[in-house]
Amino acid sequence: MTPAPAAIPFNRVTRPPGPLVIDIEGVTKLYKMGSEIIHALRGVSLQIRRNEYLAIMGPSGSGKSTLMNMLGCLDTPTAGRYLFNHKNVAHMEDDELADIRNREIGFVFQTFNLLPRSTALANVELPLVYAGQPHHARRERAMRVLEEVGLGERMYHKPNELSGGQRQRVAIARALVNNPSIILADEPTGNLDSRTGVEIMTLFEQLYEEGNTIIVVTHEEDIARHARRIVRLRDGLIESDAPAT
Amino acid sequence: MKRLYYEITESFRIAFAQIRANKMRSALTALGVIIGIVAVTLMGTAIRGIDTGFQNSLNMLGDDILYVQKWPWHNVEDWWNYVGRPPITPDLAGRLNTVIAQTPNSLLDIAVPVAGRGTTAKFGENKVSSVFTIGTNSDYSRILNVDFKEGRLFNDTEDASGRNVCVLGYDIAEALYQGRSPLGEQVFLNGHPFTVVGVLAKQGSFLGLMNFDNQAVVPLEAFRKAFGVRRGSELRVKVRDKNRLQDAMEELTGAMRRVRAQMPGVRDNFSINEQGAIKAQLDPVKQGIAMAGLFITGLSLFVGAIGIMNITFVSVKERTKEIGTRKALGARRRTILLQFLIEAVSICLIGGIVGLALTYGLVLGVGAAFPAFPVEFSISLVFISVMVSIAVGIVSGFAPAWGAARLDPVVALRYE
Numbered sequence A: 001m002t003p004a005p006a007a008i009p010f011n012r013v014t015r016p017p018g019p020l021v022i023d024i025e026g027v028t029k030l031y032k033m034g035s036e037i038i039h040a041l042r043g044v045s046l047q048i049r050r051n052e053y054l055a056i057m058g059p060s061g062s063g064k065s066t067l068m069n070m071l072g073c074l075d076t077p078t079a080g081r082y083l084f085n086h087k088n089v090a091h092m093e094d095d096e097l098a099d100i101r102n103r104e105i106g107f108v109f110q111t112f113n114l115l116p117r118s119t120a121l122a123n124v125e126l127p128l129v130y131a132g133q134p135h136h137a138r139r140e141r142a143m144r145v146l147e148e149v150g151l152g153e154r155m156y157h158k159p160n161e162l163s164g165g166q167r168q169r170v171a172i173a174r175a176l177v178n179n180p181s182i183i184l185a186d187e188p189t190g191n192l193d194s195r196t197g198v199e200i201m202t203l204f205e206q207l208y209e210e211g212n213t214i215i216v217v218t219h220e221e222d223i224a225r226h227a228r229r230i231v232r233l234r235d236g237l238i239e240s241d242a243p244a245t
Numbered sequence B: 001m002k003r004l005y006y007e008i009t010e011s012f013r014i015a016f017a018q019i020r021a022n023k024m025r026s027a028l029t030a031l032g033v034i035i036g037i038v039a040v041t042l043m044g045t046a047i048r049g050i051d052t053g054f055q056n057s058l059n060m061l062g063d064d065i066l067y068v069q070k071w072p073w074h075n076v077e078d079w080w081n082y083v084g085r086p087p088i089t090p091d092l093a094g095r096l097n098t099v100i101a102q103t104p105n106s107l108l109d110i111a112v113p114v115a116g117r118g119t120t121a122k123f124g125e126n127k128v129s130s131v132f133t134i135g136t137n138s139d140y141s142r143i144l145n146v147d148f149k150e151g152r153l154f155n156d157t158e159d160a161s162g163r164n165v166c167v168l169g170y171d172i173a174e175a176l177y178q179g180r181s182p183l184g185e186q187v188f189l190n191g192h193p194f195t196v197v198g199v200l201a202k203q204g205s206f207l208g209l210m211n212f213d214n215q216a217v218v219p220l221e222a223f224r225k226a227f228g229v230r231r232g233s234e235l236r237v238k239v240r241d242k243n244r245l246q247d248a249m250e251e252l253t254g255a256m257r258r259v260r261a262q263m264p265g266v267r268d269n270f271s272i273n274e275q276g277a278i279k280a281q282l283d284p285v286k287q288g289i290a291m292a293g294l295f296i297t298g299l300s301l302f303v304g305a306i307g308i309m310n311i312t313f314v315s316v317k318e319r320t321k322e323i324g325t326r327k328a329l330g331a332r333r334r335t336i337l338l339q340f341l342i343e344a345v346s347i348c349l350i351g352g353i354v355g356l357a358l359t360y361g362l363v364l365g366v367g368a369a370f371p372a373f374p375v376e377f378s379i380s381l382v383f384i385s386v387m388v389s390i391a392v393g394i395v396s397g398f399a400p401a402w403g404a405a406r407l408d409p410v411v412a413l414r415y416e
């Protein structure tokens, strides 16, 4: 029995989409593996507005992570246009991209990617360090976000003193802390049992309702169903793009 | 600017957390730096010590004394140009002093004749050989740069009448009289009896070669009677202002030529020596030793630096995923570069400080055990070692840190 479908409220709200945040057109990504060229993305066009809750689905190797990295400005397209908040980021320098990631994007990883030797609080503070915020402001903001994700009691714990679900909550708090334009989560429940996975998806639901823009990559239908819109990839191309039912 | 500051403090925090998390590894790496810093700083203290000892020795010759002699202190190839020079006779001193007195605003103070030879000193059964015995006049007190342990120099009357009185160096007095006061006792110098009127305080030896405490000073007349001055003597001329030594030397040259009635255009038939000439001759040797010493010990520091570089490469490798995460969170290249540089520098600094502390302990220990051994610890040494440690950290940490900074975030995040 998977409790996941039951976790989706029947009367769920769908917020009206705001202004365009992500606008990509004809984006391709090639990887060279020796003499072989791998087409991870073969021309993807996608528009995402503020206050959307989007799931990206597709079989393994279809290019989900590649697209996600592109959307998150971790990577630049081989060809195509990418406007983030109307700014062309397709050809930006490393450090400019770093600043966009810092201010505009919150990442949530499948493997949590917390710094093992830092407390939950220090982990959540990290993006604010890179944003150049003073110590006390950092602390205050990080504490508030940790409370928001329900970890007010665990702020001074190190990752290895936390459960998987708690770790992912820390990671979500870290993604939220700098008030990003979008939250990108690549298989956020991939390393969690289904019950904890549902907890995390409930948290995303709550964040969405509070006005965040969320993009989740998953290959589980149950997880994708939480979103309001589902984009399906196959072989580096968008196969379908439709509201979730 | 503020951001940089937070990044740096954060980097230090991470660096120390990292060092604490890998205590053994960090300690072993730091050990390389410790050994390097100990070796280099010990060499540094030794070089400084030798330098000081050398300077002290030179100061015994007097930095305000010019030596008028037949031979120069540096080696000469054309010895035949010197061998025919007339000997420097003691009477030149008086004539020189007359010239000095006639010269308005003379830079020279006084000329003192000094004749010398080796003798054997005896008192009862006790015997000291190779006593450097000098005959001079009572003006010697003006150029003497050591105090009397007891007694005095012979006075004008004793000097003029050539009385057999003498002043003994510290070591001879100790050897002959073994703790008793030699004042008023008879000492036999090459069999000639002299009454001891004074003992000089301890001075030490010159470059470990010539023992200044192994001298005996007698009136010139008595010296002449006992030993003769056929081998000639030297003049020691005190200058008024040691900062104008060069001018004083020129004046002295002129005065000597006048006293000796040398025609213009004829080469000087005497040499004027001073301690600076020895210094100038030995300095390159000293610097050569210092360079070689620092180079050899520097090699051990180099090995320590390689250790740091290695450990930073390892650190970057095993934290590749963390680097990817940090980049995803907005760390710039500079941030990552700084983080690993600061980590490398921190280990080096710890190594440097521990190394310095060890050196300090060793120097104290050596100083206590062998007071004569020339080692010297100094604040500038602390400063330099700290700077060197930082520099080693930066230089050896740079390549791995740069590699980390330039990692592609996607590649780094995929790293397992």
Ligand SMILES: Nc1ncnc2c1ncn2[C@@H]1O[C@H](COP(=O)(O)OP(=O)(O)OP(=O)(O)O)[C@@H](O)[C@H]1O
Pocket (backbone or CB within 6 Å): A031, A032, A033, A038, A039, A040, A058, A059, A060, A061, A062, A063, A064, A065, A066, A067, A219
């Ligand atoms: N750095 C890379 N170098 C070479 N090929 C790559 C690289 N990254 C991705 N690929 C290739 O690009 C294609 C798409 O990979 P991607 O990781 O985007 O798939 P995915 O949809 O996320 O798969 P999964 O569901 O297994 O995570 C795959 O064929 C993959 O092998």
Ligand SMILES: [Mg+2]
Pocket (backbone or CB within 6 Å): A064, A065, A066
């Ligand atoms: Mg993937």
